[in-house]
Amino acid sequence: MKLHCLILSVCLVMFTQAQEANRSKLAPLPxxxxxxxxxxxxxxxxxxxxxxxxxxxxxxxxxxxxxxxxxxxxxxxxxxxxxxxxxxxxxxxxxxxxxxxxxxxxxxxxxxxxxxxxxxxxxxxxxxxxxxxxxxxxxxxxxxxxxxxxxxxxxxxxxxxxxxxxxxxxxxxxxxxxxxxxxxxxxxxxxxxxxxxxxxxxxxxxxxxxxxxxxxxxxxxxxxxxxxxxxxxxxxxxxxxxxxxxxxxxxxxxxxxxxxxxxxxxxxxxxxxxxxxxxxxxxxxxxxxxxxxxxxxxxxxxxxxxxxxxxxQDPAGNQGQLIKSDTSFDLILKPLQNGDMALAILNKSGILQSYSFAGGTMGLPSGFTVRDCWKQRIVGKKDKWTGSIQPHETKLFRLIKKQQ
Structure with missing residues (x-):
């Protein structure tokens, strides 16, 4: 009887684990x-x-x-x-x-x-x-x-x-x-x-x-x-x-x-x-x-x-991480599957603000091209960007890695 109960318990655990594994496949992307x-x-x-x-x-x-x-x-x-x-x-x-x-x-x-x-x-x-x-x-x-x-x-x-x-x-x-x-x-x-x-x-x-x-x-x-x-x-x-x-x-x-x-x-x-x-x-x-x-x-x-x-919808499935936060700005960095990085800069303040960033600082990689995802064009080719951010605006960049 004890062996029978043990077998049933093991089967139940295996079935539950299989269900959980199957459910985890239902939403591979957000x-x-x-x-x-x-x-x-x-x-x-x-x-x-x-x-x-x-x-x-x-x-x-x-x-x-x-x-x-x-x-x-x-x-x-x-x-x-x-x-x-x-x-x-x-x-x-x-x-x-x-x-x-x-x-x-x-x-x-x-x-x-x-x-x-x-x-x-x-x-x-x-x-x-x-x-x-x-x-x-x-x-x-x-x-x-x-x-x-x-x-x-x-x-x-x-x-x-x-x-x-x-x-x-x-x-x-x-x-x-x-x-x-x-x-x-x-x-x-x-x-x-x-x-x-x-x-x-x-x-x-x-x-x-x-x-x-x-x-x-x-x-x-x-x-x-x-x-x-x-x-x-x-x-x-x-x-x-x-x-x-x-x-x-x-x-x-x-x-x-x-x-x-x-x-x-x-x-x-x-x-x-x-x-x-x-x-x-x-x-x-x-x-x-x-x-x-x-x-x-x-x-x-x-x-x-x-x-x-x-x-x-990037297949890597990473949630971006807050890498810097002060009274005016939040910076979020997200690694992408192909080796690029996504960078968001949020102007939390109620006034127009200037901002700049460069590769090799704040955890950013070096040797990238900056593409503005909202303008849908390249805005920086030399590992850096400088510009203005409107009140409550979030700049969204794709940092395109240098091709080897």
């Missing part, structure tokens, strides 16, 4: 896509999702690498007589399976949302105690990504680990590859445990609002507040497991919706460009939330810049 919440909140339906899929195609977002279309909270319609979770029949009369088929035909993957409690953040049906059943349902619909929130759940880390592990195991057993986004907002330090729990990405912070930074004495985290937390966590990101500093607010311009809560009055294009630069340097998921059916040219240039996206 996921890119678009999510409903920041702009639309609960005001979603199948017509909107189809229109967004069309727009992601026509605007070039799919071609640029934005592969996930993620439906956030508010799609649920309760459970049927067999306790299968169902979509709201008014919002999604054709069902999620038909919607997934439409999205897949566009070359996109479909994401959906649930919560590790009985009710979601917005008060809809969630997945606690129905993990296996819901995972099978999601798989049968053709779901490719699950954002799993943590509203209405206990605050301790032990419960969070157990609930997220249970859903990850259910997804692994569902018969479909489904990327798992752990969303407990960083309070239980998921960078220490989320990968082992089966997560592909994990939120490291609270919800980002459409603003540059939090005002003193007020709630609502802006781009800078989120960045300050996530930039220090470079040691925990890598191929198949990513720190997630929440969605991009690029192009929202203070639009009414959840992102406008708590002082989310909008940002300038320079500030939006900084978010794209910083998120790309941090190997963060690039999940847009703007109105892509009415994008202006400035937003398109930010979201679709191929050189910036290439830094985010």
């Amino acid at each position: 996921p890119m896509g678009w999510m409903t919440w920041n702009l639309y909140g609960e005001r979603i339906d199948e017509k909107l999702i189809r229109s967004i899929a069309d727009a992601m195609d026509s605007t070039g977002m799919i071609a640029a690498g934005y592969k996930y279309l993620i439906i956030d909270d508010g799609w649920q319609g309760g459970r049927d007589k067999k306790n299968n979770i169902i979509a709201d029949p008014v919002k999604f009369p054709s069902g999620i399976k038909a919607l997934a088929d439409y999205v897949h035909a566009k070359g996109l993957k479909l994401g959906i949302y649930s919560d590790a409690a009985s009710l979601t953040c917005a008060g809809y049906t969630a997945s606690l105690h129905f993990e296996e059943q819901d995972a099978r349902t999601f798989a049968s619909w053709g779901i490719d990504y699950l954002k799993y929130d943590y509203c209405n759940a206990p605050e301790d880390s032990g419960t969070a680990k157990a609930r997220y592990t249970k859903m990850a195991q259910a997804l692994s057993a569902s018969g479909r590859d489904i990327v798992f986004g752990i969303c407990e907002w960083g309070g239980r330090k998921p960078w220490f445990w989320a990968a082992n729990a089966g997560g592909s990405v994990w939120r490291t912070t609270g919800d980002v609002r459409d603003k540059w930074k939090k005002e003193q004495g007020k709630d609502g985290e802006g781009i800078m507040d989120i960045y300050k937390v996530n930039v220090s966590l470079h040691a925990y990101a890598g191929t198949g497991h990513w720190n997630d500093p929440d969605m991009l607010v690029v192009g929202l311009y203070g639009a009414k919706g959840p992102s406008s809560d708590l002082g989310g009055i909008g940002c300038s294009d320079i500030e939006y460009q900084s978010q794209m630069s910083l998120w790309s340097m941090m190997a963060a998921p690039l999940i847009a939330t703007n109105d892509i059916m009415a994008m202006n040219e400035a937003t398109k240039k930010i979201l679709l810049n191929p050189e910036v996206i290439a830094i985010n």
Whole structure:
């Protein structure tokens, strides 16, 4: 009997390890896509999702690498007589399976949302105690990504680990590859445990609002507040497991919706460009939330810049590391697979500033050509750069190594 129990235990461990190894392959690069919440909140339906899929195609977002279309909270319609979770029949009369088929035909993957409690953040049906059943349902619909929130759940880390592990195991057993986004907002330090729990990405912070930074004495985290937390966590990101500093607010311009809560009055294009630069340097998921059916040219240039996206999607999987920080500037350095380096210089101040750098200093390599990823041209050929950086601007350079 003891030998039988030992064999079962060994088999269980091996099966769990195999599941974890398989899950780590589901997001080899930071996921890119678009999510409903920041702009639309609960005001979603199948017509909107189809229109967004069309727009992601026509605007070039799919071609640029934005592969996930993620439906956030508010799609649920309760459970049927067999306790299968169902979509709201008014919002999604054709069902999620038909919607997934439409999205897949566009070359996109479909994401959906649930919560590790009985009710979601917005008060809809969630997945606690129905993990296996819901995972099978999601798989049968053709779901490719699950954002799993943590509203209405206990605050301790032990419960969070157990609930997220249970859903990850259910997804692994569902018969479909489904990327798992752990969303407990960083309070239980998921960078220490989320990968082992089966997560592909994990939120490291609270919800980002459409603003540059939090005002003193007020709630609502802006781009800078989120960045300050996530930039220090470079040691925990890598191929198949990513720190997630929440969605991009690029192009929202203070639009009414959840992102406008708590002082989310909008940002300038320079500030939006900084978010794209910083998120790309941090190997963060690039999940847009703007109105892509009415994008202006400035937003398109930010979201679709191929050189910036290439830094985010670099196969080496490195999250950039903060190498210098003072009252005015932050410098982040990111090694790239081909031996080049990416360098971001953030002007945190509210005034125009001059800056210069040279090879062989501050941990920078020597013998490189400087390419400005936003201007998409060479701006320095002799191992150095000098120039001006606007308030709240992030310069993003590719330091191209000298060919041997």
